[in-house]
Amino acid sequence: MTGHGDSKTNHLKRLRRIEGQLRGLQKMVEEDEYCIDILTQVSAATRALQSFSLELLKQHMAGCVVEAAAKGGPEADRKIREASEAIARLVRS
Template identity: 70%
Template sequence: MAGYSGSKHDHAMRLRRIEGQVRGLQRMVEDDKYCIDVLTQVSAATSALQSFALSMLEEHLAHCVAEATLKGGPEADAKIKEASDAIARLVRS
């Protein structure tokens, strides 16, 4: 079971809001809105996605990684490496 299963509904709602922001951006471009206004909305959507990603990462660490470390062994090492790689990708983006 995924670490976020308990808050799946909340995550889905959050993603729908982000989807709405992106669709709003599309409309802004289609309607020739002012560049800075579009960029402001891009920043808001980017922040929303980053916040979502951090929430998912927190749940992954609290559930998947914590569970694996309790078991120990190669699975724990793999989960820690996987989480470290995910953090590195988020930092680079």
């Protein structure tokens, strides 16, 4: 399973909102906004990216990983390893 199917539109909408948050952060810095206000917005953008990442991971697990696990073999091992590594990266970030 590849691609994002019906979720592609929603993924793109979420990413555009996050992009808007980042542009807002740039504007806040340009306008010398109060540091704590900027940090509050950084936290919000970070949470938005984390939420997006978790949703993408959930879909990957439910689709690609389950499909590969059902077939078994080296592909299943690879998909599970990839998912585990992605989770580890998210936890470290």
